[in-house]
Amino acid sequence: MTDDSTRLAVLIDADNTSAKLIKEMFDELAGYGTITVKRAYGDWTNPHLTGWREVLLGNAISPQQQFAYTVGKNATDSALIIDAMDLLYSGNVDGFAIVSSDSDFTPLATRLRESGKRVIGVGQRKTPKAFVEACERFLFLEVLAGSGVDDPDESELVKGEPTRPIESVLTRALQKVDTDDDDWTPLSALGNHLRRTDPSFDSRNYGFSKLGELVRAQAYVETKTVTGSNGNGQLWVRRKPRRPAAEPAEETSAKKAAPKKTAKRAATKSAKKAINAPRQAGRP
Template identity: 50%
Template sequence: MTDEARIALLIDADNCPAAKIEVILDELAKYGVTNVRRAYGNWKSSGLKSWEEVLHEYAIQPIQQFAYTKGKNATDSAMIIDAMDLLYTQKLDGFGIASSDSDFTPLVMRIRANGLKVYGFGEKKTPMPFVNACSRFLYLETLGEPARTEEGAAAAGVQKKSAKELKGDTRLVTLLRNAVEACLEDDGWASLSALGSHISNQASFDPRNYGYKKLGDLIEATGLFESERRGSHLFLRDKRSTRKNSD
């Protein structure tokens, strides 16, 4: 039996809602044990009252950081210093970074350069450089209890994107098509499992950010690929290749 991966979760409490801590920890539990849990901020500030109420319940260590200057630079700097210290003094396999601030992009790139995974959590306002730098990034609006009504889903921003919207996302279409092409087997089909591994090695990606629970559901929803089930396995191929073969 292999040891569980060890993960350090660092939270920018100024820039992450306390209400999402349970789903963040649930998500990280899929990848390993979160044995380091720290939340950074000025705990004398009334703005962190909601975080104070959950610290003990989830065994999170509060790290005090006074605001020496206006803005959140002091908190960001403290997180970055601690992250580098943990990187070199602890035997970790990954980091969780909970923030919507792009200031952590260089840190994420440095951690990944050392071969560790970085799981990012932030709101939809998070700048794309930070999102793309992570091994996997999840928008906090997509995590938690599923909305019970279409109105509730729209308010939470987690509704499924339509085929038209998916096809209009150039980055997504290019990512999926290139991954399918890279994973083609001799018969011209790519297995979903190989596709998922290829994408996770290449980019920060999660189908839940598009409103789909599984990668296969998202791919089929685009309407760009043919699918074929072989037992419990799903295989895919680009519809463009079918048209080319028929010409």
């Protein structure tokens, strides 16, 4: 659900970001609030950024020029960080979207969150985990692309850490969230836990547009819909109860044979008593 009262500043490291998925990025960020600041940082005299021209104009992004004064030093990063701190102290925004795959922005994301601001990161899968974890949410550009990257020039986008097995992710989360007496938990609570523990978690990483669709497709969990007092249905989920393990054939045979042995012993004792009874009766 979109929170229109949340004002977002989108700060783009153009030197480290492809211009091809910016429209999809803004569409996604619109779900987090109203975008009031759009700035892109880079050395616009560099031919490498030529493809940004139409994107800047078409999305009303303000370009921030930063010359590379010294080889090996990134003036773009410094300018973006300075502007972010200025916006923080101005009090005119409630959250930041930092668009970059550069780990140098990890301290910035940490500082902004310490000040109570929302921080949404946007970058490629190759983004270092430190930066991903420093953000409240992290969106992968490959996911926003939908079908993936078809341009050979963007082949580097597919690099990065592999997606964790979904069974491991869901099982661990279901063990941590609050449940009722029968281990059922609301899907909303599960989703909140997944996002808190992994800012980059997204059901689209696993080929599903929504978390509910992802959960329903897993054979090891079961779901049910609970209708609330307002008439709306809420999806609940739990891991399927494990069936008791089958007993080994040897143990089963032994248990079956046990009653027979007991009955045989009882019959033997009865026979002995019948034989000894006359002898005991004839004693003085």
